[in-house]
Amino acid sequence: MAMELKATKNFTVRFNETDSMGIVWHGSYVTYFEDAREAFGMKYGFDYLTIVNQGFYVPIVDMHIEYKSMMRYGDEGRIVITFKNCDSAKIIYEYEIFNRKTGKLVAKGSTLQVFVDMNYELVISSPDFFIDWKIKNGIKNQ
């Protein structure tokens, strides 16, 4: 059975993340997702700088966000990020954001990242360090 790698990150809604409607601006969730990826990377040794030091950027090529309920300034959220394994040279994360006080689902979504080299050329095969990282963390390709 495949193990799923997860990380969680708590946050409090910042004033500048809200908009004239008085709720969190939908674009702010992109930052919440980014914070979650960072928390995940820190936990599992797969953060942005580690990847760059291996000679790769990992730009996002697909992002999907569903908004389920609203958050306001000062609300406290928890974001859960899950690494979804796939055989190709892709990094897929799924995200769920909850209101910490009510437990309510606030938003969910996913991102897809690819590997490019320092000249921004697409890397077709999984880099060795990525395969090694998967093995080390008990993620097996089928």
Added chain:
Amino acid sequence: MAMELKATKNFTVRFNETDSMGIVWHGSYVTYFEDAREAFGMKYGFDYLTIVNQGFYVPIVDMHIEYKSMMRYGDEGRIVITFKNCDSAKIIYEYEIFNRKTGKLVAKGSTLQVFVDMNYELVISSPDFFIDWKIKNGIKNQ
């Protein structure tokens, strides 16, 4: 035959829209989409303030973005927004962003908005002003 309502908006990549990779940060496209909705609203009398004055907010409940090529600081883009009609009380837009110089597709995506009243309660049926707006603009429900 159904007419499709479209608007276009030109933009130049701002310095603060880029990131450490030297390319436009993926979250900046949320703002480009928002600018496109605004351009559309201004062209067709369907802008945010007009909607608020009718007693509704139209929060985004779903957003999807696909990134096809990169933009850098100073690059010139064109965003094309298309209103996709549907029978229910929803506002669906599709977006395409092109590099104005190369003509290359940079990104595409979609957003889905619903109507809520000033207490943020979901409005199930299309508001009258929305139906009127559709008729006035030659959009027919099937």
Added chain:
Amino acid sequence: MAMELKATKNFTVRFNETDSMGIVWHGSYVTYFEDAREAFGMKYGFDYLTIVNQGFYVPIVDMHIEYKSMMRYGDEGRIVITFKNCDSAKIIYEYEIFNRKTGKLVAKGSTLQVFVDMNYELVISSPDFFIDWKIKNGIKNQ
């Protein structure tokens, strides 16, 4: 001797806070300052929502930032915020941001806020709750 109220807030530079130069975009410090005000408010019962519940907004009318050294993605900072008392109906904070690893001063600055009522009309005299808050926290007007 007047006591000085201070709060500190640690942070890690987010990816989207950097720019094409590879350093933290100067505008990101506005958010760091805001986070510091929030940390201060939470510590001393003087946060934004508490103030709003008293019937006031406290817009910033003056902001000054000096940039002393650069921060990059992943750098760890500490921001120290100090409440500077003055007799009039103003809220003055001073800020210092340090690199947590090197101890180096990264930036310093100040903000000045005034009180406006819910119609955005300027409030000339210190609101009672503000005077009470000062007394409770050992801050004496001269």
Added chain:
Amino acid sequence: MAMELKATKNFTVRFNETDSMGIVWHGSYVTYFEDAREAFGMKYGFDYLTIVNQGFYVPIVDMHIEYKSMMRYGDEGRIVITFKNCDSAKIIYEYEIFNRKTGKLVAKGSTLQVFVDMNYELVISSPDFFIDWKIKNGIKNQ
């Protein structure tokens, strides 16, 4: 008599530039200033990329903003940027933002930039290209 170089840039307040107070977030003015510098640079051949191509970054080391009146979503502003000459290796701009409809002053401020090389080392003397640019534009050091 010294000529003053000026540029102007019109803008419309974006939805995501506002906050829960319903007015433009004070940090958004940093972006307005940046847009103004860009407009200035484009007008006078002194834009960011031109400077980078000469081998320099010009980080902001001091920024001051005074907020005089509020702007809301959809308001139309005009920003006037003025180059303030000084003998040393510094770039100083002053900014004034007006509400285009009312003519009212919305904000004013200034920024100070220095020259650093591509290793972020401070450049003490004015780079040749900067002196040439000044001469070409009729700006004389005293």
